[in-house]
Amino acid sequence: MQRYHKVENLFKRKNGKLIEGEFQEKQVELLKNNQWIFSEKIDGVNIRLHWSGEEMTILGRNNNSQIPPHLLAYLETLFEQEEIAKHVYPGCILVGEGYGERIEEPRGSQYKADGVGFVLFDVVAMDGKYCDRHVVEMIAKNLNLEVTPLILEGTLQEAIDFIQTQPTSKFRDTAPMEGLIGTPVGDFLTGSGARIITKLRAEDYPLKDSE
Incomplete structure (x- = not known):
């Protein structure tokens, strides 16, 4: 049976910390200003x-x-x-x-x-x-x-801004939201024909107003 693909983080990590601005995948970076559809990532x-x-x-x-x-x-x-x-x-x-x-x-x-x-x-x-x-x-x-609930349609930066509000889960309001899974609007594939998809985990992003 076809194995479900791995979903990479939006940005790379170094010493366990996210390096904002350094995209994990080039195809995602090229589409950063494209519209993306984000659904809730469920922890399970x-x-x-x-x-x-x-x-x-x-x-x-x-x-x-x-x-x-x-x-x-x-x-x-x-x-x-x-x-x-x-x-x-x-x-x-x-x-x-x-x-x-x-x-x-x-x-x-x-x-x-x-x-x-x-x-x-x-x-x-x-x-x-x-x-x-x-x-x-x-x-x-x-x-x-x-x-899984649809959360928003927007750019990658808009998804980052959203997740930094530390939202409550739309799936169950008794839990914090684990994160977002995003796919670009349009029929985009990598050169090898693979799906373009990314994820943002809420724990990787500090509160937007914490500065």
Whole structure:
């Protein structure tokens, strides 16, 4: 099954500290003044569900990743094969985050203190391409799944300005927002055909008014 790509930080690090202005990836820097769509980054365990047309397979980010047993038990009851067959094309992969109690604490219990959950954020088509947001939302609605909240559309600097306000999670207002995941508006790919995507973690950015 196709492995979910790694999402790099916006800026490079040195000695554990972010070096603002030194972009991790050249393609992202070239698009810094472009409009980007940012969704909320959820703190949890990466989950992939593959539908072959005959059976579904649940895996973590890597094929040998260990999914916490209490989360795996929940996922096996959440996804009903009959519903998957109705709404997902064979060969597609649903990608999301498992969250909640005993997962990436303390934020896990801030999202959900008495159990676990799953939130969808990507759908990979049978040709390996990532589906548009409206497709992700449609599949989430059809399968009665949560989907990561859209936070803002703007430039990378506008995303930095936003995250420096230390916002509360739009996903669960009982937790601080972990960060943002951004993709540029438009059909942009790297020279090798890879997706252009970046992330900002709130803990990397001090309060905007702290000077």
